[in-house]
Amino acid sequence: MPKFEIVPGLRVVTRDAWGANGNYPRLGAKVARSRRTHVFIHHTVMVDTDDTPNIWDRDADIFKMMRRLQTVRAEDLGADVPYNFVAFLTKGGGLTICEGRGEDRAGAHTKGHNTAAVAVSFAGDFHDVDIENIEVARRMPLLSFFLGWLKYSASHEDYGDFTPLKRLGTLQPEGRRVFFHRDVKNTDCPGAKLEQHLKQVDFIDPEG
Ligand SMILES: [Zn+2]
Secondary structure (H helix, E strand, O other): OOEEEEEEEEEEEEEHOOOOOOOOOOOEEEHHHHHHHHHEEEEOOOOOOOOOOOOOOOOHHHHHHHHHHHHOOOOOOOOOOOOEEEEEEEOOOOOEEEEEOOOOEOOOOOOEEEEEEEEEEEEOOOOOOOHHHHHOOOOOHHHHHHHHHHOOOOEEOOOOOOOOOOOOOOOOOOOOOEEEEEHHOOOOOOOOOHHHHHOOOOOOOOOO
């Protein structure tokens, strides 16, 4: 049941580790890692209402939200997390990445890009809910390391040896490294409070 740290503060939690409900198996067609060319960023628009919105204090809340995401759009997107990964801003400046469909399956997030793109969705509402700029900005280097980890390694001693997604990031929008959902659809996703900081995101090899 792996949870592992890529660099300090950047943690990956697999489906087993967050307790995916086995009644809703992983969905999406198998995709070869060599086919992944780009990254789409979303937000879930589902907020942690207990305390600071968009900052997740407790693993129990994170894992509960992941189980909610398995069924929240069951009718139209299928009964599984529609994204490849979900990113949670955690207390103290960390970033926890929970496995959704993962590295090897198509998603149900962005029409026309569900196979070639990897989707990372930020848990929370980054359009309508206020969050301090610094809280987002300080965690963007961790997102860069996660994307770099996928591209250059995708392996870890507590996870296993895998083939990296080496073409990831070869397709980029004008002026930044990752796509926003609203680049291809009339939507606020991933939200203005996230977008301004995503411009600094890159594919950085954590071993680099
Ligand atoms: Zn979206």
